[in-house]
Amino acid sequence: MLKKPVLLLCLMLAAGGVAQAQKIYKWTLPNGDIVYSDKPPPADQAEEVKLEPLQTFSAPPAPPLEDTSAAKDKEKPAGYEQFKVTSPDNDATIRDNNGNVSVSLSVTPGLQSGHSIEVFMDGQAIGSGKSTSLTLTDVDRGTHTVQAAIKDSEGKEITRSNSVVFHLRRGGV
The missing domain is CATH 2.60.40.10 (Immunoglobulins)
Structure with a gap:
């Protein structure tokens, strides 16, 4: 029973990596609308969008919790x-x-x-x-x-x- 959740988690992590590696295309329709898609259009009118690397943030470590009885003594x-x-x-x-x-x-x-x-x-x-x-x-x-x-x-x-x-x-x- 524990194997199914672990397998599902592994598949989700692998799929997330694949999704990030896919290309994004941009093209303009005849009426002027701009379209973005992960699938190229039938004609060669699309350009590939170059994405900047994702910005990440590491939160600083949380301060240790104080014992409330010690705080009252202080x-x-x-x-x-x-x-x-x-x-x-x-x-x-x-x-x-x-x-x-x-x-x-x-x-x-x-x-x-x-x-x-x-x-x-x-x-x-x-x-x-x-x-x-x-x-x-x-x-x-x-x-x-x-x-x-x-x-x-x-x-x-x-x-x-x-x-x-x-x-x-x-x-x-």
């Missing part, structure tokens, strides 16, 4: 299981005429010795220290983002929190 920085902005809530609207916004962070386990937290608003560093809560003052009205990073004693970033978007509304006069 994502967790050593020593910190969780670091996130807990306040304000994402997409929260804050109403404060003085432009004060309270920011709270959660670090699990607590901040390690020699590490500090740097807070960013709209991508710009606005302060650093060891506290997990602070108040942003005189923030302009509008939409802003807040995020924080934990840095080691050399200033190298260890991990970064989620980014939270908030909208500040200040009353008009």
